[in-house]
Amino acid sequence: MTQDFWQSRTSVFSGKKVLILGGLGFLGSSLAIRLAKMGARVLLADAMVEEYGGNLFNIEPVKDDVQVxxxxxxxxxxxxxxxxxxxxxxHSAAQVCHLKSLSDPFPDIDINIRGTAVIMEALRKHNPTAKLIKLGSRGQYGSVLKLPAGEEAKPDPKGIYEISLLAAEHIIGSYCRNHGIQGVLTRLTNIYGPRAQMRHNRFGVANWFVRLAIEDQTIPVFGDGLIKRDFLYIDDCVEALLRLAVLPEACGQVYNVGHDQPSNFLELTRTIVDVAGTGRYQHTPFSPERKAQEPGDFYTDITKIHQVTGWKPETELAEGIRRTVDYYRMNKERYW
Known part of the structure; x- marks a missing residue:
């Protein structure tokens, strides 16, 4: 899909009915704002599970244009x-804390697996022609031997959280094959930006580092800081998801949504401190627990989504961090 072709179809959401599950969270609310501004009739569903990031203020720009x-x-x-x-x-509703899954696996099994099955049964029975876009995680790959990780890599997740997301993906694939449901499966990388929860550090490392910098605290950089990740700004992520949603050829496929220019943690931290003008960083030894969980370098291959949709990230790391810092400084009381 060329850029011109996508621009000619941006009105495709005008008047369309769109349901966003997990709609008051980081990803869901960002989708809601963009879709509402494109003329969609947006309905948000959210269980407001404590600590997962659901926040009514997230939809403040479009609060009169969406239903909750x-x-x-x-x-x-x-x-x-x-x-x-x-x-x-x-579908962005999930138990999203890897650490929580280590001590209690049942919310992952119940929410991510059973919850997804409930959604797919509802579609099968009541609306089999709707198009479902599942927001998954790059963690579903587990350890990989070749980087960047392409969609053809065999998933080998180690934790219950990642296993549950992969299971949800397989459930959706089964309904697509056996019942004709239209489904698009995505594996998202390290997304950062406005509207993410900032009250704890159990997920969203880039945003948590932003909070530490805004508070003029010290950001811990584990080891030498040279481990690489592909950090992706939220607006670029939303753009990718919308393109996949409107393209018929995307159905039944898995797509990486990441950045083709990975950054290491030292680069990320220095950028945050430089942009914020506050905070500092300090190299910190890995704890035994953290070292055991650290997978090392990981970044994804986005060739497939680029070839199919024409999408590629447009926001450089420094610019994304600047927008993130500005947002949270302006709205600190809503997220701290």
Whole structure:
């Protein structure tokens, strides 16, 4: 898909009904704002699970243009009602804390696996022509032997959190094959930017480093800081998801959504401190637990999504960090 072709189709969401599951969180609310501004009729569903990042202030720019339903994706009756009549469904509702899954695996199994099955059954019974876009994680790959990691790499996740997301992906694939549901599967990289939760550091390392810098604290850089990740700004992520949603050829496929220019943690931290003008960093030895969990360098190959949709990231790291710092400094009381 060429850039001109995409621009000619940006009105495709005008008047369309869009359901966003996990719609008050970081990713869901960012999608909601963009879609509402494109003329979509947006319905947000969120269980507002404590510490997951649901925040009504996230949709402040479009609060009068969207509807909100407080419900859980595990509620069969609620899902059966909400999917009716929808043209697009973005599924970003999940247990999202890797660390929590290490001590209690059952929320991952219940929310990520059973919840996804509830959604797919609701679609099968009540709206089999809707298009579902699943927001997954690059963690589903686990350890890989070749970088950048392409979609053809065999997933080998180690933790229950990542296993549950991979299972959800397989459930959706099964419904696509056996029941004709239209589904697009995505594996997202390290997304950062405005509207992410900032109250704890259990997920979203880049945003947590931004908080430390804003508070003029010391950011810990583990080891030599040269481990690489592909940090992706939220607006670029939203753009990728919307392109995949409108393209018929994307159905039934898995797509990496990441950055083709990975950065190491030392570069990330220096950029945050330089942009914020506050804070500092300090090299810190790995704890035994953290060292055991650290997978080393990881960044994804985005050739496939670029070839299919024409998408590629446009926001440089320093610019994305600047927008993030500015947002949280302006709205600190809403997120701290």
């Amino acid at each position: 339903n407080y419900c859980d994706i595990r509620d069969e009756h609620a899902m059966g009602q909400l999917v009716c009549g929808q043209d697009y469904i973005f």
